[in-house]
Amino acid sequence: QVQLVESGGGLVKPGGSLRLSCAASGFTFSDYYMSWIRQAPGKGLECVSYISNSSVYTHYADSVKGRFTISRDNPKNSLFLQMNSLRAEDTAVYYCARDGSLDSWGQGTLVTVSS
Amino acid sequence: DVVLTQSPLSLPVTLGQPASISCRSSQSLVYSDGDTYLNWFHQRPGQSPRRLIYKVSTRDSGVPDRFSGSGSGTDFTLKISRVEAEDVGVYYCMQTTRWPLMYTFGQGTKLEIK
Numbered sequence: 271q272v273q274l275v276e277s278g279g280g281l282v283k284p285g286g287s288l289r290l291s292c293a294a295s296g297f298t299f300s301d302y303y304m305s306w307i308r309q310a311p312g313k314g315l316e317c318v319s320y321i322s323n324s325s326v327y328t329h330y331a332d333s334v335k336g337r338f339t340i341s342r343d344n345p346k347n348s349l350f351l352q353m354n355s356l357r358a359e360d361t362a363v364y365y366c367a368r369d370g371s372l373d374s375w376g377q378g379t380l381v382t383v384s385s
Numbered sequence: 386d387v388v389l390t391q392s393p394l395s396l397p398v399t400l401g402q403p404a405s406i407s408c409r410s411s412q413s414l415v416y417s418d419g420d421t422y423l424n425w426f427h428q429r430p431g432q433s434p435r436r437l438i439y440k441v442s443t444r445d446s447g448v449p450d451r452f453s454g455s456g457s458g459t460d461f462t463l464k465i466s467r468v469e470a471e472d473v474g475v476y477y478c479m480q481t482t483r484w485p486l487m488y489t490f491g492q493g494t495k496l497e498i499k
Contacts, residue, residue: 303486307434315426315434315477317488329486365433370486371424372479373445375433 272296272374274366279379286356286383292349292366292376300324300344302369306351308362309378318364319351334360356383387411389478391491397499404465406494408478413458422481425454425463428493429474437476438463473497 278290290306305320319330319340328340339352349366363378388411398404414421425438436445438454441461451466465472478491 305488314493315479315490317490320486320488327486370481371422371436371439372426372434372488373436373439375435378433 272368274368274374274376276364276366276376276379279364279381281382281384282356283385284357284383287352287354288356288381290351290353290364290366290379290381294347294349294366294368297368299342299347304342304349304369305367305372306340306349307365307367307372307375308360308381309365310359310362313362316362320370321349353381356381358383387414387480387482387487387489389480389489389491391476391478391494394492394494396494396496398465398468398496399499400470401467404468404472404496406463406476406478406496408456408461408463408491410459410461410480414461414480415458416482421457423454423456423461424479424481425452426477426479427472427474428477429471432474434477468496468498470498 273295275293306318308316308318321328321340337355341350361383363380365378366376368374390409392407414423421441423441426434427437428434437448442454453464455462475493475495477493480489
């Protein structure tokens with residue numbers, strides 16, 4: 271079955287960096303677009319970024335453009351999100367999700383940006 | 386940009402009773418290929434979201450048939466025919482355009498048991 275497992279979250283100071291990873295299994299990873307969706311504490315869902323199956327196309331929310339970089343390693347079935355210049359407002363649970371229709375989600379990893 | 390507006394934002398329901406959530410779009414969601422990419426998700430407390438319905442009315446595998454989606458154009462509805470305890474949580478509608486791929490989520494509707 272489809273499994274997505276995020277890792278890499280944690281506590282970081284404002285201005286710091288983190289790299290999130292998402293390990294995929296149970297499907298042909300290279301066939302699917304992949305996305306990062308975040309949810310701030312007590313808030314709704316926001317699409318942060320997505321990447322096409324061959325990495326040709328990427329998209330970023332305006333709130334993270336220029337600070338976050340999405341990438342993937344298809345042979346290793348892995349999705350990444352490099353987050354730089356982190357701000358307090360980036361504090362959220364970050365989920366990876368499969369496909370443009372978000373048909374499968376991971377359990378999420380918590381990123382806390384605080385001094 | 387498309388804006389999705391859900392109502393109500395809070396929905397207290399008695400067990401066994403029906404529930405209905407509305408999702409209205411600021412513009413038509415019919416895409417150039419003729420399909421409408423409007424999905425519904427359910428997020429139980431402390432869990433990640435789970436897709437329930439895609440393309441307006443198609444239930445995902447394993448989703449009970451008490452859940453149904455309907456609508457067209459700019460107005461969409463998620464209905465639960467008889468609410469069960471496991472249905473509590475927040476429901477989100479979401480639309481995608483296909484090219485370029487863009488997502489928009491509704492604000493969420495919190496369903497609780499009276």
